Amino acid sequence: MNLQYFKISGQGKRDYNEDAFFIDAGSSLFMVCDGVGGSNRGDIASKKACEYFSGYLLEKNRFTQSDIEKSLQETERGFDEYIAKNPEASGMATTLTFLKLDDGNGIAGHIGDSRIYQVRNGEILFMTSDHSFVNELVASGFLTEEEARVHPKRNQITRAIQGSENSTLIDVDLIKSIENGDYFLLCSDGILEGIDNKWIENNFTSANSLENIENGIKENCLKKSSDNYTAIVIQITNI
Numbered sequence: 159m160n161l162q163y164f165k166i167s168g169q170g171k172r173d174y175n176e177d178a179f180f181i182d183a184g185s186s187l188f189m190v191c192d193g194v195g196g197s198n199r200g201d202i203a204s205k206k207a208c209e210y211f212s213g214y215l216l217e218k219n220r221f222t223q224s225d226i227e228k229s230l231q232e233t234e235r236g237f238d239e240y241i242a243k244n245p246e247a248s249g250m251a252t253t254l255t256f257l258k259l260d261d262g263n264g265i266a267g268h269i270g271d272s273r274i275y276q277v278r279n280g281e282i283l284f285m286t287s288d289h290s291f292v293n294e295l296v297a298s299g300f301l302t303e304e305e306a307r308v309h310p311k312r313n314q315i316t317r318a319i320q321g322s323e324n325s326t327l328i329d330v331d332l333i334k335s336i337e338n339g340d341y342f343l344l345c346s347d348g349i350l351e352g353i354d355n356k357w358i359e360n361n362f363t364s365a366n367s368l369e370n371i372e373n374g375i376k377e378n379c380l381k382k383s384s385d386n387y388t389a390i391v392i393q394i395t396n397i
Contacts, residue, residue: 264333348387
């Protein structure tokens with residue numbers, strides 16, 4: 159499988175960037191993590207999650223449900239060890255998304271409100287469901303999507319990697335239909351302050367280019383994103 163990709167990351171209107179990303183193009187493994195906690199070292203949490211989670215999977219070179227869950231457990235143990243040596247980091251946490259592409263198939267996993275999309279010529283075929291307070295209200299019919307975007311608790315997540323004492327679960331999805339020209343987007347929630355699903359549908363098309371998409375995301379996030387914003391966009395060029 160051949161692919162092209164770009165990555166962008168910025169601090170938005172925050173004082174510093176707590177997002178992190180990981181790319182191993184050789185194995186087609188991609189990750190975006192969004193640190194939580196501010197003074198509790200969210201920046202360290204996101205970087206450590208990328209390091210520990212990818213390290214285990216690449217070492218084993220297996221991506222079964224069991225291996226993914228084991229990688230999460232190893233990541234949580236890594237958090238325990240870091241916090242034991244650095245007590246000031248107690249309370250650090252992070253979201254996580256990962257995408258592994260191989261032979262026309264994909265494995266997507268996520269924790270928290272960072273997202274993964276698969277888009278084919280302007281049609282969103284797959285989108286992860288946020289582990290967040292407002293998403294639960296939307297699913298229950300108490301909020302509309304529009305109301306959720308401006309809700310005061312829109313950034314409150316219900317799952318995060320924190321350590322083994324507060325262990326969490328990872329949702330894993332198999333993507334069995336991948337075609338030439340398909341786009342994948344991994345992003346922190348700050349990206350979604352700059353662009354929405356309609357923008358994705360209008361721009362992730364066969365008539366557009368990766369360069370135009372990259373410029374469009376940057377322009378919108380610079381104008382609109384208050385939070386840190388990080389994205390990896392991948393286009394499948396040949397299966």
